[in-house]
Amino acid sequence: MGGAVTIWSDVGSWGGLQRSAHRIEPLSDRTRLSLRAGAASPGLAYGNGRSYGDVCLNPGGLLWKTRNLDRFISFDPATGQLECEAGVLLDEIIAMVLPQGWFLPVTPGTRFVTVGGAIANDVHGKNHHHAGSFGEHVLALSLLRSDGQRLECNGTQQADLLRASIGGLGLTGVIVSAKLQLRRVGGPWLDTETTVFDGLDAFFALSGAAEQGCEYNVAWIDCLHGSRGVFFRANHGAGGGTAPPQRQRDLRFTPPLSLINTASLRLFNAAYFRCHAARQGASRQAWAPFFYPLDGILHWNRIYGPQGFYQYQCVIPRAAERSATPELLAAISASGMGSFLAVLKTFGTREPAGLLSFPMAGTTLALDFPHQGERTLALFERLDAIVVAAGGRLYPAKDARMSRAMFESGQPRLAEFLPYRDPGMSSAMSRRLLGS
Amino acid sequence: MKDPMHPTPLRVLIIGATSAIAGAVARRYAARGARLALLGRREDALQANAADLRVRGAAEVAIDVLDLLDTERHAEVLERAWDRWGGIDVLLLAHGVLPEQHAAELSVGLTLASFDSNARSVLALLTDLATRFERQGCGVIGVISSPAAQRGRASNYVYGAAKAAVSNFCSGLRHRLFSKGVRVLTILPGFVDTPMTAGFAKGPLWATPELVARDIERALDSKNGTLYTPWFWRPIMTLVIHLPQALFLRSKL
Numbered sequence: 149m150g151g152a153v154t155i156w157s158d159v160g161s162w163g164g165l166q167r168s169a170h171r172i173e174p175l176s177d178r179t180r181l182s183l184r185a186g187a188a189s190p191g192l193a194y195g196n197g198r199s200y201g202d203v204c205l206n207p208g209g210l211l212w213k214t215r216n217l218d219r220f221i222s223f224d225p226a227t228g229q230l231e232c233e234a235g236v237l238l239d240e241i242i243a244m245v246l247p248q249g250w251f252l253p254v255t256p257g258t259r260f261v262t263v264g265g266a267i268a269n270d271v272h273g274k275n276h277h278h279a280g281s282f283g284e285h286v287l288a289l290s291l292l293r294s295d296g297q298r299l300e301c302n303g304t305q306q307a308d309l310l311r312a313s314i315g316g317l318g319l320t321g322v323i324v325s326a327k328l329q330l331r332r333v334g335g336p337w338l339d340t341e342t343t344v345f346d347g348l349d350a351f352f353a354l355s356g357a358a359e360q361g362c363e364y365n366v367a368w369i370d371c372l373h374g375s376r377g378v379f380f381r382a383n384h385g386a387g388g389g390t391a392p393p394q395r396q397r398d399l400r401f402t403p404p405l406s407l408i409n410t411a412s413l414r415l416f417n418a419a420y421f422r423c424h425a426a427r428q429g430a431s432r433q434a435w436a437p438f439f440y441p442l443d444g445i446l447h448w449n450r451i452y453g454p455q456g457f458y459q460y461q462c463v464i465p466r467a468a469e470r471s472a473t474p475e476l477l478a479a480i481s482a483s484g485m486g487s488f489l490a491v492l493k494t495f496g497t498r499e500p501a502g503l504l505s506f507p508m509a510g511t512t513l514a515l516d517f518p519h520q521g522e523r524t525l526a527l528f529e530r531l532d533a534i535v536v537a538a539g540g541r542l543y544p545a546k547d548a549r550m551s552r553a554m555f556e557s558g559q560p561r562l563a564e565f566l567p568y569r570d571p572g573m574s575s576a577m578s579r580r581l582l583g584s
Numbered sequence: 585m586k587d588p589m590h591p592t593p594l595r596v597l598i599i600g601a602t603s604a605i606a607g608a609v610a611r612r613y614a615a616r617g618a619r620l621a622l623l624g625r626r627e628d629a630l631q632a633n634a635a636d637l638r639v640r641g642a643a644e645v646a647i648d649v650l651d652l653l654d655t656e657r658h659a660e661v662l663e664r665a666w667d668r669w670g671g672i673d674v675l676l677l678a679h680g681v682l683p684e685q686h687a688a689e690l691s692v693g694l695t696l697a698s699f700d701s702n703a704r705s706v707l708a709l710l711t712d713l714a715t716r717f718e719r720q721g722c723g724v725i726g727v728i729s730s731p732a733a734q735r736g737r738a739s740n741y742v743y744g745a746a747k748a749a750v751s752n753f754c755s756g757l758r759h760r761l762f763s764k765g766v767r768v769l770t771i772l773p774g775f776v777d778t779p780m781t782a783g784f785a786k787g788p789l790w791a792t793p794e795l796v797a798r799d800i801e802r803a804l805d806s807k808n809g810t811l812y813t814p815w816f817w818r819p820i821m822t823l824v825i826h827l828p829q830a831l832f833l834r835s836k837l
Contacts (some may be wrong), residue, residue, distance in 0.1 A: 155783055176779050177602075179628040216604075216779070219632055220639035232639075244640060 159211060162449050163200040164402075164456030165519060165548055166209035170194075176216035178233055178324055185294045186209055190574035193322045195235060195262030199269060201298060201548030202576035203317055209574070212322055214264055216513065217439055220244065221325060229287065234264030234323040235389045241330075246435070250330040251384070254287040257491075259440050264323040269545035270315030270505045273439075274364040274382075277496025283314030284501045285329045291321040294572020297323070312568035315502030317544055319578055321570045333384045336391035338364070338438045339568040340382040344425045345376055348474055354379045355494045364438075366426075366493045370417040371486035372410075375477050382438060391434035398426070398446040406453035406518040409486060416488045425530040442489075452518045457487075460516035460528060461543040463495060468538035469511040475534045483527045487516035503565040506543045525549065544577060555581040592642035594618040595669045599709060600652070602629045604778035605728065608797030609676055614642035621665050621672075623648040625670025625680075652679055652705040662712050674804055675713060676726045677706055680747075682780050688742040695742050702746035707753055714757055717766045724767040725802050727754050731772045731812065731821045737837045751810075758808065767808040771800055774817040789816075 151547050172228040175181055185191040189209035205211075217235035224230075225248045230241065237250060239259040246249065265271075270283040279285070288302035291313060293534040299321070301310035313320040341362075345351055350432075351367055358365040369377035442448050449457070464472045473492075480486050490513075495510040517524050525575035532554055537540065543559025556562060566582075574584060597611045598606050601622035610620055614637040622630050622637075622645065630647040637645045646668060650661045666672060683698040707726065717723050732744035733751040751770050758768035775781065775790045791814050799813035812818040824837060 155785075174779065174782055177629055177632070179626075179632055219636035221632075221635050223639045244783075 153255055159194065159205065160197070162198050162203065163458060163526075163548060164452065164454075165201070165458070166451055166456075167395070168205065170206060170209065170211045172211055172213055174213045174216050175235075175322070176415060178217060178219070178274050180355065181292055182296065182326065183212065183292060183294045183322060185572040187571040191294070192573055192575045193234075193264060193268070193318050195265035196237060196260055198258055198261045198265065200546045201544075203269065203544050203547070204265070205576045206574060207576055214262060214322070217264075217324065225250070225416075229327060230330055231288075231327040232263060233323060233325045233573075234267075234289075235262050236267065242435070245330055246336060247390070249332060249334070249388075251331060251333040251435070252290045253331040254279050254282045255439055256282075256324060257440065258443055259436075260443060263326050267314055267323055268316055269327060269547065270500075270502045270507075272495070273509050274366040274380075274493060275496070276507055277359045277365075278363045279331070280496075280498040281315075281501050281505055281507050283505060284498070284503070286310070286314060286326055287329055290324045290326070292324050293321040293570050295570075302327075309568055311501070312503050315500075315505040316565070316568070317504065317577065318575060319569050319573045319582075321573065327464055334386040335384075335388040336435050337385040337387055337389075338382040338433050338435060339385040339430065340380060340433050340438060341430045342424055343379045343381075344421065344428060345377055345379055348470070351375070351377060351379065351492060352470065352494075352564065354381075359494065359496065359566065362450070366491060368420070369406075369477070369490050369492050370421055370448050371477060371480050371490045372414055372417055372484075373421075373481075374475070376421060376423050377492065378421065382433070385432060388464060391436065394434075394436035394440070394444050396446060399448055399450045402450040402454055404453065405449045406455065408457075408482050408516075409466050413486060413488060420488065423512070441581060452516070455519040457519055458517050458524065458528070458544040459489075459514060460517060460531060461512060461546045462531070462540050463506065463508055463510050463512040463534045463543070464535065464538045464540040465508055465518040466497075466508040468540070469494075472534050472538035472540070473511055473513065476531055479527070479530050479534065480515065483523075483530075485517055485520065485524065487518075490515045503561045503568075504544075504559055506541065506545070508541070510540065511525050512543075514543075544581075547577070550581070552581050552583070594673050594676040595621075595625065595671060596676070597621045597665055597672045598676045598678060600728075601647075602626065602633060603678045603680070604780070604793040605776060605796055605800070606676060606678035607633060609800050610637055610677070610792040612797055612801045613674070614638075614640040614645075617641055617643050618674075619646075619669055621646045621648060621668060623650055623661070623665060625649070637684065652709070653700055655705065655708040658708055658712055662709070662716075663833040666713075666716055671720050671723070672713075673723050674718075674726070675717070675723070676728070676800075676804070677709060677817050678728045679705070680728065680730075680780070682740075683742055685740050685742055698742050699746050699749075703749040704745065706750050710753060710757060714766075718761060718764050720766075722765050722772065724769060724804050725754075725757070725761075726769045726771055726800060728771045728773065729754065731774060731817050733772070734821050735770045735825050735832075737824075737836060762808070769803055769807060770810045771803070772810060772812050772817060772821075774814060774820075775811070780791055781818060 149411045158167045159170045192206040194211040212236035217233035221231040304396040365381040367379045495507045625813035634645040681701045688694040729751045730747040754770040803811040
């Protein structure tokens with residue numbers, strides 16, 4: 149029955165900036181898929197809607213919802229190779245493989261994303277210096293093109309199309325299934341160490357040291373208070389057993405106004421910093437609260453009110469990180485805007501998995517900003533100027549507003565990517581950044 | 585993954601196994617390490633589900649291909665499914681087709697086709713299987729009917745009437761098999777977001793197949809009688825059933 153029924157529905161993304169009518173076709177049966185689309189009326193795959201901006205939207209047009217493509221195809225507990233349909237959530241993978249001693253090789257900050265979305269956005273995690281991005285662990289994928297072709301892509305066959313589809317923003321076809329290489333773990337626990345720091349020099353020193361011995365590292369910074377912060381590093385721990393399930397709360401309704409403003413932010417940041425300063429040192433944490441603290445609050449995005457929010461995530465190349473990062477923080481601090489979620493981490497030197505992959509060796513900074521109209525956009529213009537001057541780029545999975553010029557300047561391999569586009573695929577983002 | 589209640593893996597037969605609700609129930613049994621036999625019309629779709637259930641922990645998954653309208657072939661296929669593991673502990677009948685009500689009102693053919701797929705095939709399957717369960721002297725039969733069976737309403741009485749036949753049949757079967765140690769569960773799911781209902785606008789009364797499947801699995805474990813899922817359909821349908829005729833006829837239900 150999949151694909152036979154067409155309905156109209158309002159669809160948005162995680163940032164909540166816009167909801168618009170889309171024609172929806174659910175895909176549910178991989179054995180009989182057809183995409184009724186072409187250059188004149190293009191469509192786009194939509195997974196779990198966890199990207200922040202417009203990469204997953206095609207307003208007024210067609211969306212193929214992939215969440216019903218949620219079957220596992222095979223799993224070999226000896227090698228850790230998993231093949232599954234593209235609508236499977238990372239959450240479902242963890243639930244199935246962790247009791248058998250395996251885990252995702254790379255995970256973003258939420259487990260409620262689909263495998264297809266993780267590949268199309270080439271997501272990264274806290275272990276980039278160690279394992280690269282998600283796309284590095286994709287052994288193969290099956291891609292459905294709007295002309296009806298089903299292409300099997302792997303390291304030897306259609307390898308170029310595989311590289312284009314990893315981080316390809318859903319524009320090379322609909323990912324139907326993928327084969328992933330998982331990584332071994334001893335159990336559900338992580339040995340973590342928490343350290344508070346003051347100043348970016350201290351951050352870079354901590355980060356440089358941690359990259360040697362720790363698989364995961366990430367820092368929270370207080371964007372309103374100079375650059376004090378909390379540095380977290382961790383390794384998978386030995387010892388099996390099962391971890392207690394993560395407590396899940398739900399923000400059931402959207403408050404009429406953003407609950408994040410300068411006053412609440414100052415209070416939150418001070419409390420968060422003190423809380424961690426008091427609990428410095430080593431501890432053992434379960435996988436869910438360590439990797440996915442925000443997944444403990446379903447619909448946390450509603451805290452920003454009906455106007456929604458932007459996430460600004462940039463990467464600054466290594467050569468400029470020590471000069472440009474303080475500039476970014478100073479500009480944000482001067483604006484008085486910012487968020488409780490302010491994340492700083494370093495990326496290692498790895499060959500990018502995809503032609504348009506976001507990570508590059510350097511430092512990445514991510515912050516949420518409630519949408520306050522012109523004021524917010526003016527701040528982004530100032531931040532953009534710093535990022536472009538430093539030779540950095542923005543993360544498309546989070547973006548809703550960067551200029552075409554900025555995208556082009558940050559993506560040196562864009563010209564190589566374009567021939568792999570499927571003319572039957574288009575998104576609000578592709579029309580904004582690629583012109584079609 | 586062993587099921588503590590069943591030292592040997594549970595034997596589960598699911599008919600209409602590619603439906604969304606059946607698929608979600610099958611996953612729950614797979615996670616318990618059960619043996620699953622999937623019966624349906626399309627071999628490739630059954631194979632895809634079978635692979636998924638094996639990965640999710642099923643001890644064994646077998647498929648049986650059968651066009652359920654072809655009642656002549658029922659006995660042969662059911663015999664094979666029954667004998668594979670020497671009996672069945674849990675049977676779930678989940679197939680169904682939602683006819684377009686307005687089209688069916690104008691078409692004898694569509695109305696009878698709805699009866700064939702939603703009622704006639706179910707009665708045929710149950711007649712065969714009930715006797716096997718009776719002889720076995722244990723097990724549970726779950727049949728997906730519908731709240732639409734509870735009172736004929738203008739918006740979907742063609743579907744509702746077929747399901748009413750199923751509900752009534754199950755009630756009698758439950759009565760007959762009670763003393764033989766076999767339970768019969770009539771399952772009445774409310775609005776469930778599945779490919780069958782993809783064309784409907786969704787509201788707060790809608791449930792996911794996963795939620796409904798959890799209720800069904802729990803009820804199959806221990807209950808006998810009628811299951812409304814989600815639970816709030818019981819008070820809603822009690823109201824609908826008892827609404828005085830004068831009001832009912834003027835309502836838009």
